Amino acid sequence: MVLERAEDEEKWLAEGIAAIQQNAFYMHRALDANNLREALKYSALMLSELRTSNLSPHKYYDLYMRAFGELRGLEMFFKDESRHGVSIVDLYELVQHAGNILPRLYLLCTVGSVYIKSKEAPAKDILKDLVEMCRGVQHPIRGLFLRSYLSQVSRDKLPDIGSEYEGDGDTVMDAVEFVLQNFTEMNKLWVRLQHQVGKNLHVLSQIEGVDLEMYKETVLPGVLEQVVNCKDDLAQYYLMECLIQVFPDEYHLQTLEALLGSCSQLQPTVDVKMLLSQLMERLSNYAASSPDVLPEFLQVEAFAKLSSAIWKVVDAHAEMPVVGAISLYVSLLTFTLRVHPDRLDYVDQVLGACVNKLSGKPKLEDRRARKQIVALLSAPIEKYNDVVRALTLPNYPRVMEYLDSSTNKQMAMVIIQSIMKNNTCIKEADKVEVLFELIEGLVKDVDGIAVDELDEEDFNEEQNYVARLIHMPYNDDSEEMLKIMCAVQKHIMGGGPKRLPFTVPPLVFSALRLVRRLQSQDGEVVGEELPATPRKLFRLLSQIIEALSSVPSPELALRLYLQCAEAAGDCDLEPVAYEFFTQAFVLYEEEVADSKAQVTAIHLIIGSLQRMTVFGVENRDTLTHKATGYAAKLLKKPDQCRAVYACSHLFWVDDQKGIKDGERVLLCLKRALRIANAAQQMASVTRGSAGPVTLFVEILNKYLYLFEKGNPQITSSAIQSLVELIQNEMQSDSTTQDPASDTFFASTVRYIQYQKEKGGVMGEKYEPKKV
Numbered sequence: 001m002v003l004e005r006a007e008d009e010e011k012w013l014a015e016g017i018a019a020i021q022q023n024a025f026y027m028h029r030a031l032d033a034n035n036l037r038e039a040l041k042y043s044a045l046m047l048s049e050l051r052t053s054n055l056s057p058h059k060y061y062d063l064y065m066r067a068f069g070e071l072r073g074l075e076m077f078f079k080d081e082s083r084h085g086v087s088i089v090d091l092y093e094l095v096q097h098a099g100n101i102l103p104r105l106y107l108l109c110t111v112g113s114v115y116i117k118s119k120e121a122p123a124k125d126i127l128k129d130l131v132e133m134c135r136g137v138q139h140p141i142r143g144l145f146l147r148s149y150l151s152q153v154s155r156d157k158l159p160d161i162g163s164e165y166e167g168d169g170d171t172v173m174d175a176v177e178f179v180l181q182n183f184t185e186m187n188k189l190w191v192r193l194q195h196q197v198g199k200n201l202h203v204l205s206q207i208e209g210v211d212l213e214m215y216k217e218t219v220l221p222g223v224l225e226q227v228v229n230c231k232d233d234l235a236q237y238y239l240m241e242c243l244i245q246v247f248p249d250e251y252h253l254q255t256l257e258a259l260l261g262s263c264s265q266l267q268p269t270v271d272v273k274m275l276l277s278q279l280m281e282r283l284s285n286y287a288a289s290s291p292d293v294l295p296e297f298l299q300v301e302a303f304a305k306l307s308s309a310i311w312k313v314v315d316a317h318a319e320m321p322v323v324g325a326i327s328l329y330v331s332l333l334t335f336t337l338r339v340h341p342d343r344l345d346y347v348d349q350v351l352g353a354c355v356n357k358l359s360g361k362p363k364l365e366d367r368r369a370r371k372q373i374v375a376l377l378s379a380p381i382e383k384y385n386d387v388v389r390a391l392t393l394p395n396y397p398r399v400m401e402y403l404d405s406s407t408n409k410q411m412a413m414v415i416i417q418s419i420m421k422n423n424t425c426i427k428e429a430d431k432v433e434v435l436f437e438l439i440e441g442l443v444k445d446v447d448g449i450a451v452d453e454l455d456e457e458d459f460n461e462e463q464n465y466v467a468r469l470i471h472m473p474y475n476d477d478s479e480e481m482l483k484i485m486c487a488v489q490k491h492i493m494g495g496g497p498k499r500l501p502f503t504v505p506p507l508v509f510s511a512l513r514l515v516r517r518l519q520s521q522d523g524e525v526v527g528e529e530l531p532a533t534p535r536k537l538f539r540l541l542s543q544i545i546e547a548l549s550s551v552p553s554p555e556l557a558l559r560l561y562l563q564c565a566e567a568a569g570d571c572d573l574e575p576v577a578y579e580f581f582t583q584a585f586v587l588y589e590e591e592v593a594d595s596k597a598q599v600t601a602i603h604l605i606i607g608s609l610q611r612m613t614v615f616g617v618e619n620r621d622t623l624t625h626k627a628t629g630y631a632a633k634l635l636k637k638p639d640q641c642r643a644v645y646a647c648s649h650l651f652w653v654d655d656q657k658g659i660k661d662g663e664r665v666l667l668c669l670k671r672a673l674r675i676a677n678a679a680q681q682m683a684s685v686t687r688g689s690a691g692p693v694t695l696f697v698e699i700l701n702k703y704l705y706l707f708e709k710g711n712p713q714i715t716s717s718a719i720q721s722l723v724e725l726i727q728n729e730m731q732s733d734s735t736t737q738d739p740a741s742d743t744f745f746a747s748t749v750r751y752i753q754y755q756k757e758k759g760g761v762m763g764e765k766y767e768p769k770k771v
Contacts, residue, residue: 009067012054016063019049029079034082040095040107047103050142051388057141058235059558061474064145068152071110076151086134090116101136105146108133113153118167119303123157123165124174131181143189147182152202154178161209161728173218179204180222187226187235207247214252216258224262233267240266240275249286253277253296260309264316272313274293275326277331284331287339297339303346306332306455307353307559314357322358323369325423328377331353337383347380351395358402370407373399378414385422387415387567397438405441412439416465417747419472426473429483436491442466443495443503463502466492471508481514482532482540489544497551504548508560511537511544512567519571533553534571538564543582549583554591558584562608569614581605585626595635601641602630610649620659621721626648628668637679641695645672654709662713665706669714673722684734692738693729697745700726704752708762725750 018203023046032037050067052060074402077083078091079568083665086094092111098104112130116123128649130150137143156482158175159165166172183200201223204210211218240262246254258550259279263272286532287297294551297303310332333350340346354376364370377399390396400411402512418424426432436443442462470488473479485507492503515534565580584605592601605627615623627650631643648668651661700722707714726745731737 004407007057008170009055012052013063015363016049016052016055017066018134020046020070023049027070030075031073034083036428039074039077040098041086041381043071043107044098044100044103046070046408048100049107049225050106050145051100051102053139053141055141058143060141066150067489068149069105071106072147074107075110077115078111079117084620088115088120089719091115102142102146106149107251109146109150109153113157116154116157118559119165123159125173126180127154127158127174127178131178131185134182135185138189140189140388144186147186147189149184151179151203155206156206158203160207163208169706172214175207176204176210176214176218177236179207180219183223184226187230187239197352201242205248212251213252215247216255220251220255220258224258225725228262228265231267233269236266237270237275240270241278244279244282249282250296253283253286253300253302256302256305260305260330261310264312266371268317268401272317273320273328276310276313276328280331280335284335284338287335296341297717298763299345303336303340303343306335311353314353321366321369322361323372325357326354326369326372326376329357330379333379336532337379343385344389348393348395350378352401355395355398358399360676361402363404364402364407366402368405373403374407374411374414377411379419381415385418386425387419387422387424387750389436389745391413391426391434397434400438410439412442413462413465415439416442416469420465420468424472426476426482426484429480429487432484432487433471436488439466439469440491441493442497444533445496458496460502463499466499467502467506470503471510473510478514478518478532481614482537485511485514493544493547497553500548501553504544505556505560507544508541508563512563515567515571521634521653532572534568535576537569538573538580542579549591552591554587555597555601558587558592559604561587561726562604564609565610569612572614574614574616574619577614579621581623585623585630595639598630598634599639599643602627602634603646605630606643606646606650610653632671632675637675637682640697641672641679643673644668644675645699648672648702648706651704652709652711660711662711665711668714669699669702672702680729680735683736687736692736692741693726694738694741694744696722696726696729697741697748700745700748704748707765723752 001235016267017669023042027039027046030036030042047067049356050060050064052063055063078088081087084091088111092108095107095111096104099105099576109130115121116126134143134150137146152193157165159171160175160176161172183204186200191438193743204219204223223239223243227236230236230239243259260276263275266272267471283297283302287294289673302312308326312318314328336343336350337345345441354373358364364373377390377396380393381387384390400408401413415435419426426435470492473484475490488507488510492500492507495503503613505571514532515537516536518534519531541560545557545560545564548560559586561580565577565584568574568577568580588601588605590597609623609627612620625646628644628647631647632640634640634643647667651659651664651668653659674697676699678694700719703714703719703722707716707719730745731744750769752766755762
């Protein structure tokens with residue numbers, strides 16, 4: 001049936017357009033012949049096609065536009081009295097004798113337009129006559145399009161201020177009354193044909209003489225009366241929307257109470273939230289246009305009125321979806337941040353209203369509602385570029401509680417990214433506490449969602465942001481800074497084995513940064529209430545790293561223990577530094593099982609221990625003995641060799657008194673040579689040929705380094721013997737040729753020759769060597 005109806009409409013429309021074109025052809029032929037009677041005859045026949053009742057408004061509009069285009073030529077003909085020979089007054093009377101009322105009124109409006117332009121009668125009288133005469137057509141579609149035509153042909157002929165039709169008794173009030181009356185009649189005819197009704201409001205807004213006082217006293221009450229009385233939800237919504245869009249923002253601001261009051265009188269099915277959102281958007285833009293207009297908002301108490309109106313709407317529409325209510329609060333918050341950016345109490349009041357609406361409800365499942373919540377929470381951050389101000393709002397975290405896990409993390413990322421972008425420094429422990437409560441979804445498992453269920457790439461990105469965030473809090477007061485770190489520790493410790501490797505290191509280094517600031521203070525602590533001291537911080541660090549080592553993530557924990565040991569050494573806290581080394585050794589022995597990880601770990605231990613100056617002889621001997629023992633027990637011979645000759649640095653530390661044990665250095669190097677030789681033999685047994693001489697060349701370079709540093713146990717003869725050993729190995733048929741090793745040795749030889757040729761003290765030392 002619908003398809004048949006559509007086909008019939010297309011047929012009727014085609015027939016109507018064909019009839020209009022045919023009669024328009026004869027009309028224009030009569031116009032060319034200056035034949036008034038024939039022109040009126042065929043124009044009436046053409047306009048009679050608009051009497052149809054078979055077309056929908058959309059199709060009728062197509063038909064109307066065909067006729068409208070032809071009437072423009074007829075109007076030009078009426079203007080030229082020399083062509084038709086009839087005065088405009090007589091012509092105005094003549095067209096009223098057309099047989100059918102609809103063509104008669106179209107012709108009357110056309111002639112009336114010319115009549116006003118001739119100024120042979122007051123414009124207000126002609127306009128009043130036309131608007132009254134059009135009451136003769138009460139069919140909704142036909143009458144509405146007729147009045148639309150009247151509005152169109154008269155819009156530039158209203159007695160407005162500055163208009164050529166002003167004066168001689170014609171006033172702005174006459175223009176306003178005409179437009180309002182035409183608007184009222186159109187509204188009565190068919191309020192559902194929306195795109196035609198709004199034309200009158202647009203025309204009304206263009207009248208220059210309609211100032212604020214006239215708008216407040218006459219225009220707005222008249223329009224609102226019609227809107228409320230029409231009782232049609234679609235029409236009410238459309239007309240209110242037109243009203244908001246076409247009149248100036250300052251008018252809305254000064255009549256805010258009346259405009260908001262009418263919203264409560266609309267039909268229950270009218271989408272009032274959308275109307276209020278549009279109104280607040282316009283007022284927000286108006287406030288942002290110039291600082292000079294802000295006092296006007298304060299004068300009319302705009303925030304209080306809008307808040308009250310929104311509360312009434314939300315309360316009256318209990319069935320309103322949550323997303324609708326939240327969108328209202330988003331609009332109100334946007335308005336508040338633009339008009340009252342310094343009133344944080346207003347911002348929190350809006351957030352509190354949102355909490356009240358969500359109270360008693362579970363976490364939001366509606367995707368649109370969650371999106372609106374994110375917009376609501378993001379608005380203060382974007383406005384202030386300062387998360388700290390948002391952290392002072394009591395209702396801010398309460399709103400976030402209603403987000404599901406995924407959206408909560410999304411909002412947490414917005415907060416962290418804002419801190420990064422604006423380099424925000426958070427200085428108080430209580431605000432750090434609030435911040436980490438807000439981003440709880442990133443620092444621990446919530447809602448029963450395990451880390452394994454998350455996308456690895458997204459998870460890593462999130463945790464890297466959290467790690468960067470941990471570096472941001474800072475306070476010059478050491479005690480407050482310690483409180484900050486304790487607050488961060490409390491929140492991140494429950495992150496689990498996947499998160500702690502991301503979050504513990506930045507916290508450790510943040511604490512070590514504070515330790516460096518406190519190095520000048522006394523390390524002894526009698527009571528817990530005394531100010532922050534390095535010793536107190538090291539206790540905290542021990543707890544933090546211990547949690548990481550139990551995850552387990554032993555390699556990372558070992559690195560952090562060594563960092564803390566070096567920091568404790570710088571603070572001259574030997575027992576603390578020794579304890580950190582002890583923990584690192586325990587981890588190495590019990591947790592680091594992978595051979596590659598062991599190699600890395602032992603070189604880290606050697607490097608850290610070599611830099612330590614705080615240890616006494618006994619403690620240092622104990623630690624170095626352990627380190628050399630670990631080095632000699634590595635699985636692969638090449639790894640053993642390199643670790644053992646690296647241990648030589650533990651017994652000869654340049655520029656440090658008391659750590660120059662030449663004999664033990666030589667023992668390490670000789671042991672490394674034995675291991676290198678064993679590695680060559682094993683390679684010969686397993687592969688049938690000895691390996692490259694790389695290890696020997698590396699040991700030779702270590703000999704040269706310690707020789708130059710003045711170690712008396714490293715003699716020229718020992719170096720010469722090692723050079724000859726390498727040369728013999730390289731010439732041996734059993735040795736695997738390796739270009740890299742050959743180049744390495746050649747470079748070492750050139751270095752020795754360079755030192756000999758350079759002369760001086762060093763040259764004399766190298767003189768006995770033959771290469």
